[in-house]
Amino acid sequence: MKKILTASALALLIAGCAAAPTIDSVSAAAPLTLSVDGQSVLPKLHPFHSEELLYVPARALLEYYPGELKWDNAHKKLIFTTNSSRTVLSPGSSAIQVQYTQTDGAYEDKLEGPVLLKEGHVYVSSGAVDLLTGAVAKLAASGGTVNITSGDVSTSVRVPKEPLAIAAGSSGKVKLYAARKEGSTYKGFILEVNGGKHSFNWKSPRLVSYPPELHYADVDEDGKPEAIVILSLGTGTGISQEEVHVVKPEVWKEIAVPAAEKAASAAVSSQISLDSGDVVVRLELAGSTPSKVALRLPGRAGDGGLDYFGKQAGIGAVTYYKVANGKLKAETSLSVGMLESMGRLMLDYKRGGTGLILDSIKFEPHDTTEQYVEKE
Incomplete structure (x- = not known):
């Protein structure tokens, strides 16, 4: 099976569909807890095993993947639509259908196991999470927690627990987070200043050796410090590029800076x-x-x-x-x-x-x- 890395394929897993018939093949298991990117989530929804497959509540991905969902109650199908694709999931089936809205392209694929409904909530197998998203869902060594962690090709909208950068001299009050990452690219950032947060749609490669830089200084000399974000755009033989963003946090406005x-x-x-x-x-x-x-x-x-x-x-x-x-x-x-x-x-x-x-x-x-x- 090929990996599906589109946002639509990711988000079709993330809604509860209480109107659909419940699948009764779920076996009883000791309650497990769920962690997404190191943070405990959904304390009332527990992962479980069914037919030797580990299942996790699909609602956990609401904090992890972008997408808007619509339940077609007449046809008992979950539909996810973005500006580029439309994805359909039929509860009780492992088959998915993806159609690109800007072209006539469409295809079907099959998951590791069917999506299950238990007590009105949607669950998906851990293997399906990996197949569809690139994220990894697995049981921790302790046996009591299922961890979902971002993979290299995951698309994440969850604010990580740890920031990418903290401005020196800000007493830890000025931070930069990745708002979304897709493959080897950051597609959006969240800036935090003195407890307030705002998102920006800046893009840059995810370069481990060249992380974003963050500064906090009054560079326009108006008596109020600005947040200065420096992003690496890439390096190569004889070439290395950065871009800069200067933000006035009191109004969350980026001011013009000529490259x-x-x-x-x-x-x-x-x-x-x-x-x-x-x-x-x-x-x-x-x-x-x-x-x-x-x-x-x-x-x-x-x-x-x-x-x-x-x-x-x-x-x-x-x-x-x-x-x-x-x-x-x-x-x-x-x-x-x-x-x-x-x-x-x-x-x-x-x-x-x-x-x-x-x-x-x-x-x-x-x-x-x-x-x-x-x-x-």
Whole structure:
């Protein structure tokens, strides 16, 4: 059987259908408790064993998976509809039907065991949970609790017990949670500030080595601190990207911040030319402290000339953000040719208009390229 990872296939399991006939094959068992992502849930609904299969109450997934459900009492079917699909589950059957609402595609699949109704509540086998969602439902070693934990491909809307990040200096009062995760992607976040919470639909990869950063500082100098979220968008050979979100928590409003590479591109003009076998890179930087920089690469004209180096420098292959001394700062790379980095453009932001704008920008060569900077 293939794994079904759509939200519709997940959510079709999560409603009680008291109007449907009850299945009587459920065997008596000692009461078990249920835990979802480490948190106890549904104390009055107990998992049980039936026909050697472990069953858990499907209502537990209400906190775990998104979806809106409608019970078709005339046909005794549970229907789940999203903006992309429509899924039907027939109580007492292990067969499911999925139809994509934006196309004519449809298919059927079969679960490990049928969905059961016990005392008016829907239960699904632990194996079906794994098959349909990627989450893992299994009996704990103690034998008294069934744990449902997120898998790599699970789609979760449950706020985890542990935050992804806590802002330094906030006394633990500024936190960032994953609102939803789908496969290798975070699809939404929840920001908590001083006990209040608000969700945002930001997206970023789920990168263990590059977790989100969270800061709490008055970066727009209005006398009230903002929550600053820095998300990694991915890394690769010669490439690394981040994005920043600045939120005013008293109104839960995200203020405008120009991306570092765009702000730098608007503030820096460049020209690459050849001079007696050398390659010369000239930069003019605007901002609150305008400056001019020239780099001379000796003997490099023969390395393909302007066909290789181009006529202008590239900006933005590597971008990072940080908060230091109460200011939002960024750095983005400046390169020539095939992402041959010459150094970094260092940006400071300040308050302006309805958000932040570029304050100052300067060029810093690498240790290996500092020798090429021409003295004025």
